[in-house]
Amino acid sequence: xxxxxxxxxxxxxAFTDRHGGVSAGPxxxxxxxxxxxxxxxxxxxxxxxxxxAFARGGEAYDGDPFALPEGVRPPLxxxxxxxxxxxxxxxxxxxxxxxxxQETPVADGLVxxxxxxxxxxxVADCVPVLLADEAHGVVGxxxxxxxxxxxxxxxxxxxxxxxxxxxQLVAWxxxxxxxxxxxxxxxxxxxxxxxxxxSYAETSWGTPAVDVGAGVTAQLRAAGVEVLDASRCTLxxxxxYSYRRQGAASGRSAGLVWVxx
Numbered sequence: 001x002x003x004x005x006x007x008x009x010x011x012x013x014a015f016t017d018r019h020g021g022v023s024a025g026p027x028x029x030x031x032x033x034x035x036x037x038x039x040x041x042x043x044x045x046x047x048x049x050x051x052x053a054f055a056r057g058g059e060a061y062d063g064d065p066f067a068l069p070e071g072v073r074p075p076l077x078x079x080x081x082x083x084x085x086x087x088x089x090x091x092x093x094x095x096x097x098x099x100x101x102q103e104t105p106v107a108d109g110l111v112x113x114x115x116x117x118x119x120x121x122x123v124a125d126c127v128p129v130l131l132a133d134e135a136h137g138v139v140g141x142x143x144x145x146x147x148x149x150x151x152x153x154x155x156x157x158x159x160x161x162x163x164x165x166x167x168q169l170v171a172w173x174x175x176x177x178x179x180x181x182x183x184x185x186x187x188x189x190x191x192x193x194x195x196x197x198x199s200y201a202e203t204s205w206g207t208p209a210v211d212v213g214a215g216v217t218a219q220l221r222a223a224g225v226e227v228l229d230a231s232r233c234t235l236x237x238x239x240x241y242s243y244r245r246q247g248a249a250s251g252r253s254a255g256l257v258w259v260x261x
Contacts, residue, residue, distance in 0.1 A: 001030060001050065002058050003175060003240065003253070004230040009134040010115075013257045014054055015174040015230060017239045021046040023251060031241070031251030032122055034079065034104075038251065047120075051077050054118060054256055075118035075258050081106045082122065082143045086151035088160040091117055108148050109157035111140040113164045116261035120254050124243040125182075125234050127216050128174040128255035129154055131225065133166035139257045144216045146184075150195050154216050158223045170226040174255045175240050178233040179211025180204040182244075 001020035006013050021030030022045050027038045030046050051074040052066050053059075068074065078091050081104050088109035095102050096114060110119040119141035121128045126145035132138070142148075142157040158169060179201030184192075189208040192215075193200035199215030202208065213231055220227050234242040234253075243250045 001053055005058050006172065010260045011132040011134050011139060012260060013130045013172050015128060015255045016050060016253045018241050018251060018253065021049060026246060026249035027251040032254045033252035034122065047077055051075055075116055077118045077120050078110060079104060079120045080110055082108050084145050084147040086148060086153040086156050088156045090160060108143040108153045111157060111160045111164060113138045115259040118256045118258040120256050122252040122254045124241040124250045124252050125177040127176040127212050129216060130172045130255050130257040131161060131169055132257060133169050136165045136167060137259045138164045138166035139259055141255060141257055144212060146192060146210055146212055149212050149215050150192055154219050155223055158225060170228060171220045172228045172230045173213055173217060174230050175232040175234050176213050177235045177244055179209050179214060181233055181235040182209050183207050184210050
């Protein structure tokens, strides 16, 4: 279920793989996509499975995937309608008080200082970034595809977190298509590299490429953020979803971060 997990004090982070869910066919089995041909009820169950496992720290509990230790509650999972932009949404106490009255934000970054709320970013080749300031209890999640990287979504997410009081930030860069596999036209590579030079890359077969992970990492470091690499190439790894490999039938993996209540 989890390709990567980490804990820092009261902060938990995780990136999912494609195993341990209930989806079938090309989506098998832990599809977390907001849209697509996979059944919406199935996807909601997958999100619920992930939320409970996340609350347990990924450990099985008495053989029941929805069981939790005494006193532990699953997080309120907040997702976003991702549009490859740079809008960042602040998740406030209203989500805890009346979550069903809240609309899913149209954004590519989420930040919060509310304990018990898990921010979710969904990907199938783009770069998922999770961020946290353990001392001040502020967390963030960003969806950085090529357009979002160029627009500065991770930098804007860092700024929004600092507006909530964050200071010393650490970021986890999760699984995404690597620069050796992300082939693009030469003109596109030049345009992207003009904005983010660190993203200039070449495929393993010698053609123009963009390394979004390298570009995002450079942006985070320039903003004074410690970066931890939790990446794997989605195109090369069958345990992960990849739009480039699977096309429209690709499911979505996710990154989650929260402040434990």
